[in-house]
Amino acid sequence: GAGVSQTPSNKVTEKGKYVELRCDPISGHTALYWYRQSLGQGPEFLIYFQGTGAADDSGLPNDRFFAVRPEGSVSTLKIQRTERGDSAVYLCASSQTTNAFRHGASTDTQYFGPGTRLTVL
Amino acid sequence: DQQVKQNSPSLSVQEGRISILNCDYTNSMFDYFLWYKKYPAEGPTFLISISSIKDKNEDGRFTVFLNKSAKHLSLHIVPSQPGDSAVYFCAAKGPGAGSYQLTFGKGTKLSVIP
Numbered sequence: 001g002a003g004v005s006q007t008p009s010n011k012v013t014e015k016g017k018y019v020e021l022r023c024d025p026i027s028g029h030t031a032l033y034w035y036r037q038s039l040g041q042g043p044e045f046l047i048y049f050q051g052t053g054a055a056d057d058s059g060l061p062n063d064r065f066f067a068v069r070p071e072g073s074v075s076t077l078k079i080q081r082t083e084r085g086d087s088a089v090y091l092c093a094s095s096q097t098t099n100a101f102r103h104g105a106s107t108d109t110q111y112f113g114p115g116t117r118l119t120v121l
Numbered sequence: 122d123q124q125v126k127q128n129s130p131s132l133s134v135q136e137g138r139i140s141i142l143n144c145d146y147t148n149s150m151f152d153y154f155l156w157y158k159k160y161p162a163e164g165p166t167f168l169i170s171i172s173s174i175k176d177k178n179e180d181g182r183f184t185v186f187l188n189k190s191a192k193h194l195s196l197h198i199v200p201s202q203p204g205d206s207a208v209y210f211c212a213a214k215g216p217g218a219g220s221y222q223l224t225f226g227k228g229t230k231l232s233v234i235p
Contacts, residue, residue, distance in 0.1 A: 042225030
């Protein structure tokens, strides 16, 4: 079956521009997550959706970052007035559920897409 | 302050031998731990996980050990194969508000030498 897909795979933009990054989760997965991985670091949590609503956006670095998931499937991460420090790989993940059967089945295992490499010049 | 630490940036192992990747954590609220493998230009791939109520979980060549008192876990790969060469990330999550946020270490690059 299809995994998580992300487009574009690479995005080069100029400082100050607006970008949109898209994520298609695994069909049927209700939970969707965005992470950011900077060079030499592990992925860092940005935002989590349960269905259409952003249940936790505490990881978004500032108000230039915004994400939506209007129909509970595809999600778009939007970055306004990009800065050079925004350059990173943006990873999307999805899971069937969250916090379910924590000590048993892995229905809340997060499955990652290939990421979008964003370069801000 | 890093809550999940992988202190070895890299590890080289001969094919057929055991690979041991280590991970330490500081947050005692973490109760579920995962290992992900990442190839270049791909996203992290889930490998194996362990709940804090267990001290060992095995899946084929991969075994994860958890020592809660030491806040330490390790991933053993036996026997190591060249295809195992990748970056391995340790991740953790906790109950409540942290139950969906994965906190990752910086990763360990494993090279399995044929």
